[in-house]
Amino acid sequence: MLGNMMFQPLLISSLIEHAARYHGDTPVISKNTDGTITKTDWTHISENAKRLANALRGLGLNSADRVATIAWNNHRHLEAWYAISGSGMVCHTINPRLFPEQLIFIINDAQDRVVLFDKTFLPLIKGVKAHTPNVEHFIYLGAFDQDVADAIPEVKFYDALIAENSADFDWPEIDELSASSLCYTSGTTGNPKGALYTHRSTILHTYAISLPDSLNLSSRDIMLPVVPMFHVNAWGTPYAAAMVGATMVLPGPGLDGASLVQLIDEFKVTVALGVPTIWQGLLTAAKQAGSKLDSLKRNIVGGSACPPAMMATFKNDYDCETIHAWGMTETSPLGSSNQLKAKHATLSEQDRFKVRLSQGRPPFGVNLRITDQENGTHELERDGHTTGNLQIKGHWIINQYLGKSSSALTSDGWFDTGDIASLDQDGYLTLSDRSKDLIKSGGEWISSVELENIAMGHPQIAMAAAIAAHHPKWDERPVIIAIKAPDSEITEQALLDYFADKVAKWQIPDKVIFVDSIPLTGTGKMLKRDLREQFGNVLLS
Template sequence: MSDLTLQPFFWRPTALFPEKRIVSRTADGVTDYTYGAVGIRVRSLVAALQDRGFGSGDRIGTFGWNHHRHLETYFAAPLSGAQLHTINVQLGDDDIVYIVEDAADDILFVDPGEPFETIERLWDDLPVDEVIVMSESIPETNVNAVAYEDLVDEYDPVAETDLPDLEEDDPAGMCYTSGTTGRPKGVEYSHKMIYAHAMMVMTPAGLDVSERDVVMPVVPMFHVNSWEFPYAATMAGTTQVYPGPAPSAADLLALIEEESVTMTAGVPTVWIDLLEHIDEHGGDLSSLERIIVGGSAAPEEMMRRYDDEFDVTVEHAWGMTETMSIGSVSRPKARMDEWDRSRKYEKRRKQGLLSPGLEMRVVDDAGDEIDWDGESAGELLVRGPSVVTEYYNRPEANEKDFDGDWLKTGDIATVDEDGYIEIVDRAKDIIKSGGEWISSIALENALMAHDAVVEAAVIGVPHEKWQERPFACVVTAEGTETNEDELLNFLDDELDQPDWWYPDEIREVQIIPKTATGKFDKKALRNQINRNPTNE
């Protein structure tokens, strides 16, 4: 029996779908080429890596956005026997140096422009000897750098029969957690894990990725394998559209219109921005069928707008770096087809049904499993073939975050009678007031259902009597007006909770800080509020 490695993922699309297209927006312009060309270029890159002595035991770092060259490294690195390590281009300097040193990267593939300037600035503090600039040329620099296209052109492709023998337990990928509560932690993926997860993502019970789709992954390729789209979509022979560096709402809309994109994926803030852009400038989403959202809960009002105005289904997914991203997807079961729209939305706004191959437990503080009644809450634990069982080089975190082969996700969840998971909050974000729990996510989603509110983030602030109280920050749409009393009354209508549930203050702000992966940065928000505790 053959091992479960990435070699079949590489062979299938290049052999069976050589004519299918990959469209890529880069700093050099738009590249439009085929899987057949990808196969040749990947094998040339393998030859270049081998000539530099890279193979088993080595780690290939990448520092770039979503484009075709990055996709090629997704295959060339593991097919050479090395391990691909994707690094978040939006991290601060200290975290970048820490991650590259901790991972002991041997070489870096870096995007031109700001990513290269960052590496150039940090060069003396990094352990690597060479940088491959993912471009047609390199800027004048003191860094030991080579242009990606020169490298690919220089080497003849390795014959497929001459690719290194791989084993399914060999390291193939690596990603670091966001580090919102401490130093980022390294998470390693084997060939078998990527194989299992990509196959799950392709299935109808996963994200249902088909050869007939045109997929545009907006979730960054430096973040958890871009939710597995580069591997799953490639394996399926799907037409792929990559939006390139820091795409704006206008960039995304243009690609959807020009390439007839059918499926896309990213954090909710991306799709809120796209709606705002269409409201102001217009746009055609007639080709688009589905938007996959994750990272944080999508406001139901946003989901309804896409549904009502554009016939686009927004599907919730849940996952973590430690689960290789997708761990659940929410869509109604077949027997719910006859339900009315409101009942279906009760399911769709949740994080959904656990992905095939995974197991879960939801436990209270005593370690006992909660009832599946949609109300009892506890910490979500998961395990399965795509879930890691330890962190790289972090024994103290391993002891805290794992229970045998069970991952303690840190997510507080309920499970309803139909098995649908709803993430109530992160354990670190849930607000504990007077011995009761208040869900920051529920408050945020309710606030964002108000017509004037574009974004909302809720945190717990210290309180002398009640331990913590909820504090909300909102960004309002241009040209709209609202006030704290109106929003509090709106919350009461939306949630129908006791008075102590609602924020003591709702502050209008220009910007809510976000993490490098597009989530609300509540750690930074708490620091801001602590520096400016009054609404002066």
């Protein structure tokens, strides 16, 4: 017997309709590519989304056609998101920091018919244009610009399209299992792979990240997503902001610490989201500016493990709660987030901080397990100590990659993340490492994450990466690649001595190499592959 309740498909268009109807005057503040600030609201975001939807239909696009965006976090990009997915097309967010060959590959692989872009990426567009024959239209996200017109004569201008088209547009009612957006993995090994999300998976993910035990989002929040919209859809926050009616502060291209401090203080940001390298810059800039970041109540850290010293600084110096989260492109991305349970209230502050260091527990909608590294489907005990392959399944987890006929899952239906981790009885997840970043010394495993956290706990170290270097006796040994904090005079031996009472003697790195910069991926993670190529033989000479 079926129930007697209404059925409405779970569609992204319903998010912007809700935001415009019930939170229409809630601000959306956007820092543009030229540094100017645009103040708009959810009503106007919705109206412009409908105008762009009409414009795309006028260009001959149909449901399921792919429309790419290469843009920063700004109001035009946000409008385009809802226009594309809301009208039944697929919003393909492209990471502009990929190699040109990878960009060409994913535009062709996705069969994008339109590319929308910010001026920052004009040289990139000009360079790949001849190699992307499927693209019929290039749309510049701005007003008429002679430089853009000279570089791409056939270009269309976003502001003109908006002005020419009506806001009278009825969002189509489509199957909730229809594709809504497309994100590609970073492609650190081989070509990037496409994860094709559905309207249903996106809406369920949006509910999940908004929950109090997740990112705890509400209409009272002023949200600063520093994580780019081209990185797993800014972790889904533009959808969640519309769902709960939050104010958004979109930072544009200015992701340096000083720019972020200014935005937080000027617009009273309450919650911000980004990777640890971003927050390192923010903390440095806040200290230099004398800012106490008074409005900031929580920061969400994902992308890679947050150093304990960074969490302590946010808490002790800025009274800001750090929510550790974990996810990946294939998981939409949220797989876990760290909120305490009622029973943790009785713990000491130090013990609560230890719980906070984990990547948290899964929300309803996904499930986690760890399995034997030799037998990928044999589940291991959730005791908080035993480590194994981290696997996940749920409503917003990938089933197969775009264009691939084979499943991306294990034989019993789980997605293997490539992470090595432990779980406790409450589901709290602690990542040991990426399997490819573990250091195997004399047959024993060493966690690069643990070594990095220790190194970055030293007040004179700004950033550190731990890599495996080849060793004639032990196969591999850990080496620390570090950036000194400003005015630091720390020596190699002083940093090695810092490890002495924090790890077993055999896990202490063999060497420290001080550098001026550490290469980062397009999403702000340390690019250890490049570091291994550069320094992997340093112990052999």
